[in-house]
Amino acid sequence: MITTLEPELPFAKRVMPRTLETFRVRGGMDMAFGAQVLRGASALEITEFCGTRTRSVANLAVRSGAGVGGKALSLGRPVSVTSYLAAQGITHAYDHAVRPEAIETVAVLPVIVEGQPRWGIYLCNRTQVGLGDRWFDSLAPLIRKLEREIAVDDEVRRRLAMFRASVPAPADNGLTRDELRDIAAELGDLASQIQDATLRAKMEAMRDRFAPKPPSAAATGSVSPLAPREVDVLEAVARGLSNAEIGEALGLLPNTVKSYLKTAMRKLHAANRVQATLVAREAGLIR
Structure with missing residues (x-):
């Protein structure tokens, strides 16, 4: 049987800790949350965070259209407020989670892959900060990078699932050398796009497993x-x-x-x- 190459940790645990810290530092904010969009884009759930003092936001599910995050999700664009508890234009269903962290400024940046919202990146400060276009523009490259990483991770999982479902072990699969070479080339090409070193090494191992032995x-x-x-x-x-x-x-x-x-x-x-x-x-x- 082909050894499965699913990463030991899900994407959120492998990528989000360093990603959130990068966002927090680049944005000059006190804390950052990562909220994964749930199936159907009906809500997003805060599962990853850095810079927090409590766990008041842990696993908080934010409905589409509610709060700052839900508004960003429904609109498909960044949303921010500079005085959260007094802000007009958002619902305050999640004030109970915001108060323990003494959050004043909140910005939520949606992460959209192939037209579908996948994550919301919360950047929060305990003081009021005016966020202008230049601030949002400075974070755009990080959003694009994260979107590419998610797209590559999706493709890795898709291809691995395809190979597991349709291709038996290389030693006894009856494939021609050309077919094995094509599979190995495709895996090698995909490996070159993966930034995560552990996952890239595993994909390269899969490539070598399919590569025909030298004549x-x-x-x-x-x-x-x-x-x-x-x-x-x-x-x-x-x-x-x-x-x-x-x-x-x-x-x-x-x-x-x-x-x-x-x-x-x-x-x-x-x-x-x-x-x-x-x-x-x-x-x-x-x-």
Whole structure:
């Protein structure tokens, strides 16, 4: 059976602690909460937090349209107030959770992936702070980064579920070498997009599990020999370096690296750089 590669901890526990602290510091606020949107976007639940003095907000479910978070969820855009308990235009159903933390300023930034709200990031202060467009703009890159991480995590889970459901163990699956190579290339491409080091390593292990074993030296005659620089470039690609990093390491211009890589891909009949490294490894051309 294929070893499952689900992360040991869910996305919230793996990513949110460092993410919330980054938001809190960048925003210059006292505390930050992470609230996951519940199914159907009917509410969001605060499950992660940093900088708090109590647990008054722990597992607080905020209905869509209610409070600052629910309003941000229903509108699909950031919402803020500078004097929470006296604020007009929001409901005060959650004052009981706000009071123990002495919160004055609240801003909630929705995290939207493929048109669907997934999280709400609360940034709160115990004093009144005027939040202008520049403040919100400074946090936009963090929101975009978090949205990309969620999208990648979704794709990891989707593909792993697909492989578990449809692909038996590589040792006895009856797949052709080309099919195994394509699966390994897809997993390698996905691994390169994952920022979480632990999950990336697991995805790379899955890639190596599906990659066809290198053929014997006698079986490699069908692959065109690579020039020494093409071998150098492919070995650098296999280590996960970008074209710019390869150029710096080998003393080449990025366009020259691209040219060597393109030629190597043509010789190896590979569709992309990941597939090229797999074919080269099979042929014993790179380590």
